[in-house]
Amino acid sequence: MAAFAPSPPASWRESSPLPGFGLALGFTVLYLSAIILLPLAALVTRPWQHGVGGFLGAIFAPTTLEALRLSFAAAAAAAAANVGLGLLIAWVLQRYDFPFRRVLDALVDLPFALPTAVAGIALATLYGPRGWIGGLLEPLGIKVAYTPLGVFVALLAVGLPFVVRSVQPVLADLDAAYEEAARTLGAGALQTFVRVVLPALGPALTTGFALAFARGAGEYGSVIFIAGNMPGVSEIAPLVIVGKLEQYDYSGAAAVGVAMLTVSLAVLIATNTVQTRLSRRGGP
Amino acid sequence: MTLTIDRVYKQFGRFPALAGVSLEARDGEFLTLLGPSGSGKTTLLRVLAGLDRPDHGCVFLDGQDFLALSARERRVGLVFQQYALFRHMTVAQNIAFGLDVRPRRTRPPRATIKQRVQELLALTQIEGLGGRYPAQLSGGQRQRVAVARALAVEPRLLLLDEPFGALDAKVRKELRDELRRIHDATGVTTILVTHDQEEAMALADRVVLMNAGRVEQIGAPWELDDAPASPFVFAFLGETNRLACEVRGGVARFEGFTAEVRQPAAADGRGTALFRPYDTRLDASANAEGLPVRVVDVRGRGGVRAVECQALSGQRFIAELPQSAADRLEVGQRARLTARRVMVDFADTEPVRPRAPERLAPRERRPISPSDPS
Amino acid sequence: MNAAAARRVDRPGPLVLVMVAVAWLLVVIGLPLATVVVQALAKGLGVFFGTFRQPDAVAAIRLTLLAAAIAVPLNAAFGLAAAWSIAKFEFRGKSLLITLIDLPLSMSPVISGLVWVLLLGARGWFGPVLAAAGVKVIFAVPGIVLATILVTVPLIARELIPLMIEQGTEEELAATTLGAGGWSVFFRVTLPNVRWALLHGVLLCNARAMGEFGAVSVLSGHIRGVTETLPLHIEALYNDYDFAGAFSAASLLAGLAIVTLIAKTALERAGAVNPSSRGFHAP
Numbered sequence: 013m014a015a016f017a018p019s020p021p022a023s024w025r026e027s028s029p030l031p032g033f034g035l036a037l038g039f040t041v042l043y044l045s046a047i048i049l050l051p052l053a054a055l056v057t058r059p060w061q062h063g064v065g066g067f068l069g070a071i072f073a074p075t076t077l078e079a080l081r082l083s084f085a086a087a088a089a090a091a092a093a094n095v096g097l098g099l100l101i102a103w104v105l106q107r108y109d110f111p112f113r114r115v116l117d118a119l120v121d122l123p124f125a126l127p128t129a130v131a132g133i134a135l136a137t138l139y140g141p142r143g144w145i146g147g148l149l150e151p152l153g154i155k156v157a158y159t160p161l162g163v164f165v166a167l168l169a170v171g172l173p174f175v176v177r178s179v180q181p182v183l184a185d186l187d188a189a190y191e192e193a194a195r196t197l198g199a200g201a202l203q204t205f206v207r208v209v210l211p212a213l214g215p216a217l218t219t220g221f222a223l224a225f226a227r228g229a230g231e232y233g234s235v236i237f238i239a240g241n242m243p244g245v246s247e248i249a250p251l252v253i254v255g256k257l258e259q260y261d262y263s264g265a266a267a268v269g270v271a272m273l274t275v276s277l278a279v280l281i282a283t284n285t286v287q288t289r290l291s292r293r294g295g296p
Numbered sequence: 297m298t299l300t301i302d303r304v305y306k307q308f309g310r311f312p313a314l315a316g317v318s319l320e321a322r323d324g325e326f327l328t329l330l331g332p333s334g335s336g337k338t339t340l341l342r343v344l345a346g347l348d349r350p351d352h353g354c355v356f357l358d359g360q361d362f363l364a365l366s367a368r369e370r371r372v373g374l375v376f377q378q379y380a381l382f383r384h385m386t387v388a389q390n391i392a393f394g395l396d397v398r399p400r401r402t403r404p405p406r407a408t409i410k411q412r413v414q415e416l417l418a419l420t421q422i423e424g425l426g427g428r429y430p431a432q433l434s435g436g437q438r439q440r441v442a443v444a445r446a447l448a449v450e451p452r453l454l455l456l457d458e459p460f461g462a463l464d465a466k467v468r469k470e471l472r473d474e475l476r477r478i479h480d481a482t483g484v485t486t487i488l489v490t491h492d493q494e495e496a497m498a499l500a501d502r503v504v505l506m507n508a509g510r511v512e513q514i515g516a517p518w519e520l521d522d523a524p525a526s527p528f529v530f531a532f533l534g535e536t537n538r539l540a541c542e543v544r545g546g547v548a549r550f551e552g553f554t555a556e557v558r559q560p561a562a563a564d565g566r567g568t569a570l571f572r573p574y575d576t577r578l579d580a581s582a583n584a585e586g587l588p589v590r591v592v593d594v595r596g597r598g599g600v601r602a603v604e605c606q607a608l609s610g611q612r613f614i615a616e617l618p619q620s621a622a623d624r625l626e627v628g629q630r631a632r633l634t635a636r637r638v639m640v641d642f643a644d645t646e647p648v649r650p651r652a653p654e655r656l657a658p659r660e661r662r663p664i665s666p667s668d669p670s
Numbered sequence: 671m672n673a674a675a676a677r678r679v680d681r682p683g684p685l686v687l688v689m690v691a692v693a694w695l696l697v698v699i700g701l702p703l704a705t706v707v708v709q710a711l712a713k714g715l716g717v718f719f720g721t722f723r724q725p726d727a728v729a730a731i732r733l734t735l736l737a738a739a740i741a742v743p744l745n746a747a748f749g750l751a752a753a754w755s756i757a758k759f760e761f762r763g764k765s766l767l768i769t770l771i772d773l774p775l776s777m778s779p780v781i782s783g784l785v786w787v788l789l790l791g792a793r794g795w796f797g798p799v800l801a802a803a804g805v806k807v808i809f810a811v812p813g814i815v816l817a818t819i820l821v822t823v824p825l826i827a828r829e830l831i832p833l834m835i836e837q838g839t840e841e842e843l844a845a846t847t848l849g850a851g852g853w854s855v856f857f858r859v860t861l862p863n864v865r866w867a868l869l870h871g872v873l874l875c876n877a878r879a880m881g882e883f884g885a886v887s888v889l890s891g892h893i894r895g896v897t898e899t900l901p902l903h904i905e906a907l908y909n910d911y912d913f914a915g916a917f918s919a920a921s922l923l924a925g926l927a928i929v930t931l932i933a934k935t936a937l938e939r940a941g942a943v944n945p946s947s948r949g950f951h952a953p
Binding site: 024025026028029030031032033035036037039040041043044047048049050051052054055058097100101103104105106107108109110113116118119120121122123124125126127128129130131132133134135137138143144145168169172184185186187188191201226229230231232233237249250251253254257260262265266269272273276277280 | 673674675676677678679683684687688690691692694695697698699700701702703705706709747748751752754755758759760761762763767770771773774775776777778779780781784785786787788789791793794795816819820823839842843846851852855856874877880881882883884887888901902904905908913916917920923924927928930931932934935
C-alpha cells in the first residue's frame with residue numbers, strides 16, 4: 013500500500029470540498045466582462061481616434077474645460093460643505109432625542125432612492141424665480157436657478173446622505189468612555205468634541221467626502237434642470253458628453269468621459285491614502 | 297469495517313500538519329485523537345471527512361479507496377466544533393437534512409424520515425425540542441442536535457472535532473457520558489478529537505496520542521499510563537516532576553538516592569528523569585536519604601494531599617501523599633525527596649532552569665506535637 | 671463597551687444644534703418632496719390622474735417596468751454567483767474582482783450610457799455587425815435595458831458579499847458531509863440565510879432601475895411612446911412646460927421611492943439587515 017500521490021502544484025486557488033466554484037466564478041466573470049469591461053474598453057480606446065492631439069484638443073476646448081471645471085469645483089465645494097453639515101446632522105441624530113427623530117433619520121436616505129429626474133425638476137421649481145425659495149431670494153438679488161450656484165445647491169442635496177451615512181455608524185460605535193474620560197479630566201463639551209470625537213471620525217468623514225464628490229461630479233438628472241446649461245457658464249461636464257454625442261463626435265465624448273473617470277480615480281486614490289494615514293494614526 | 301490510514305502527509309505552506317500518520321481503527325471502536333494544538337489531530341479528522349486532501353498517503357475503508365470519494369459521497373458523520381447547525385431550520389429539520397437531500401431514488405418516505413428523527417431525538421435525549429430553532433437552544437442542546445444530525449445518515453464513521461470545547465465543565469462531563477452511551481447503543485466507529493487528556497482517557501477504547509503531525513503512541517488508556525512509549529507521552533498525560541540523573545546499569549542515579557527506570561533495557565547515560573507525584577516520597581525523619589527540599593505548600597481535600605516542595609536549586613516538585621503522612625508535614629519544614637519509578641528522557645540533558653528561590657511566606661503554624669522531629 | 675446614549679435636549683446649546691439640523695433636513699430634503707406633491711396636485715385631481723391615462727405615459731410606465739423586470743433578476747443572479755464564489759472560496763484576484771464590481775458606482779450615469787453607444791452604436795465597435803444583422807440596440811429598447819443593467823450591477827452584490835463572508839462556510843460544509851449536492855447546498859442552506867439581504871438589495875436595485883435617468887437619456891433617442899422611460903417622460907413633459915403633468919408623473923416615482931425607503935427601514939429595523947452604509951448609488 014505505497015501509493016504516493018504527487019504534491020499538488022501551488023495554484024491560484026485552494027481546492028475546496030464545496031461544489032460550484034467553476035460555475036459561479038465563470039458566470040460572474042462572463043457577466044462582468046460583458047456588462048462592464050467590454051463597454052469600458054470601448055470607452056477607453058475611443059478618444060485616441062484622432063491621436064493624442066485629438067484627445068487633448070477635445071478636453072481643452074474652452075467650453076469643455078469650463079464645464080469640467082464647474083462639475084469638479086461644484087462637486088468639491090458641495091462635498092466639503094456636506095462634511096460639516098453631514099457631521100452636524102449625524103451628530104444630532106445619534107446623540108439627541110427629539111420628536112420625529114426616526115422619521116427624519118429615514119428621510120436622510122431619500123436622495124438615494126429618489127430618481128434624479130424627480131429631484132431635478134423639484135429643485136428647479138423650488139429655486140426658480142417663482143419658487144418657494146427662489147422667490148424669496150430673487151428680491152435680494154440672489155439668483156439660484158440657471159446659475160452655477162444652482163449646480164452647487166443641487167449637489168448639496170445630493171451629497172448629504174453620503175456623509176451622514178458614513179459618519180453615523182462610527183458615531184454609534186464610539187465608546188462613551190473616551191468622552192467621559194475627557195470630561196473628567198476637565199475638558200469642556202467643545203474641547204472634547206474637537207480633540208476626542210473629531211479625530212475618531214476622520215476616516216469616515218474622508219470616505220463621506222470622497223463618495224459625495226464622486227457622485228456630485230458625475231451627477232446629471234438632479235442638476236440639468238436647475239443649471240441652465242449655458243455653455244461656458246452653467247454647463248456641466250456630463251451635458252458636454254451628451255452634446256457631443258448628439259453631434260456624433262464620439263471620440264470627443266469619449267475624451268471627456270475618460271477625463272472625468274481619471275479625475276474621479278485620482279480623487280479616490282487620494283482619499284484612500286488620506287484615510288489610511290488617518291486610520292494608522294489610530295483613533296479609539 | 298476497518299479503517300486504515302497509511303502514511304498520510306499534509307503540508308500547509310511550509311508547515312507539516314501531518315508528517316506521516318498511520319493507524320487502524322476496528323469496527324465499532326471508539327478512538328480519541330489526543331494531543332496539543334498543532335499536533336495535526338483536527339487536520340487528520342478533516343482529511344477523513346473529505347474537507348482536506350492529503351499530499352501523500354492513502355486511506356482505506358474496508359479495502360475501498362476512501363480518498364477517491366468526495367466529501368459528499370463518504371457517508372461520514374461530522375460534528376463540528378461550533379456545531380454548524382442550520383440556523384434557519386428547526387431541530388427536526390436539521391436532523392432530517394441528510395435524509396431529505398438524498399436523490400429521490402434513495403430517499404426514504406417521509407413517514408420513515410419522521411420516525412427516524414423521533415428515534416434520534418430520543419437517543420440524544422432532546423425529545424420535545426424538535427420544533428425549536430438553534431438560536432433558542434443551550435450549548436449542550438445544540439451539541440446533541442449536531443450529534444443526532446450526524447447519526448441520521450447512518451454513517452460508517454462518526455467524527456467529532458473537539459465537540460465539548462465551548463461548554464462548561466458540568467455540561468461537558470454529562471455530554472461525555474452521553475456520547476459514550478450513544479456510541480455503545482449504535483455501535484458506530486467513532487473518532488473524537490480533543491486536547492483534554494482526561495476526556496480522551498475516559499472515553500476511548502484506544503487513545504491516539506499525536507505530536508507535531510506524528511503518532512506518538514496508540515493504545516488503550518491504561519497502556520499509555522503504564523507503559524508510555526516516550527517521554528512526551530509521559531509528560532503529556534499527567535503531572536510530571538523532573539530531575540537530572542544518570543543511568544548506569546539500568547538504574548537511575550541521583551544525588552542521594554536511586555530509582556527504578558521504567559524503560560526496559562535503557563542504555564547508560566545522562567538525562568532528565570520524569571516521575572509522577574504518586575511515585576514521589578517525602579521523608580522528614582532525621583536520617584532520611586534523598587534530595588534535600590523544603591515544604592512550600594500542602595493542598596487538596598480528602599484522603600490524598602498534594603505537597604509542593606522546593607529544592608535548594610529553586611526547582612519545585614509535587615508529591616502525592618496520604619493524608620496521614622501529609623498532616624505530619626508543615627510549611628517550611630525540611631525533608632528529603634525520593635522517587636520510586638522514573639522515565640528517563642535522554643534527549644533532555646540540560647539542567648532544568650529553576651526560578652530564583654522564593655522566600656517562603658510565613659504560614660500559620662500548627663501546635664507542635666511532642667512526637668514531631670527537630 | 672458602551673456607546674454614548676441619546677440625550678434629551680434640555681440645554682440651549684444642543685437645542686440650537688438640533689433646530690439647525692432639523693431645519694436643514696427639512697429644507698434640503700423635505701421641501702423638494704413637498705414641491706413634487708404640491709405641483710402635482712396644482713391643477714386638481716382630474717389633471718393628476720389624466721396624466722397617467724395618456725398613451726405616452728402608459729408606454730413610458732410599461733418600458734420602465736420592463737427594464738426593471740429584466741435588470742433586477744439578472745443582477746440578482748449575478749450578485750448571488752459573485753457572492754458565492756467570493757465568500758465560499760479562496761482564490762487570487764478577489765479584491766480586483768470586488769473593485770470591478772464596484773466600478774459602476776463611481777461612474778457618472780451619462781458615462782454608463784456613453785459606453786454602450788461606443789460599443790453597440792452605429793459608429794461603435796459592433797455597430798456594423800449589428801447593422802448588418804438588422805438589430806437595433808442603441809436608440810431602442812435593448813439599449814435601455816443594457817444601460818439599466820450596468821448602473822444597477824453592484825447593488826445586490828454589495829449587499830450579499832459582506833454578509834456571506836461573515837456567515838462563513840461551516841453550514842455549507844456540514845451540508846456537504848451530510849450528502850447534499852451543489853444546488854441543494856445553495857438553495858437549502860445558503861439562500862435562506864441571505865434572504866433578507868437579498869430582498870434589501872432587490873429593493874434598492876429596483877428603485878434605482880426604475881428611476882435611472884442619465885444613462886438611459888444618452889441612448890434612448892427620446893422617441894415618445896417607444897423609447898421613453900418614465901423619468902424621460904417626466905423630462906419631456908417638463909420641457910413642454912406641462913408642469914402639472916411632469917410632477918404628477920414624478921409623484922408616482924416619488925411614491926415608489928418612499929415605499930422603498932419604508933420597506934428598507936423596516937428590514938433594517940427588524941435587524942434582518944445591517945444598515946447599508948455601503949449601499950450608495952447615483953440614479
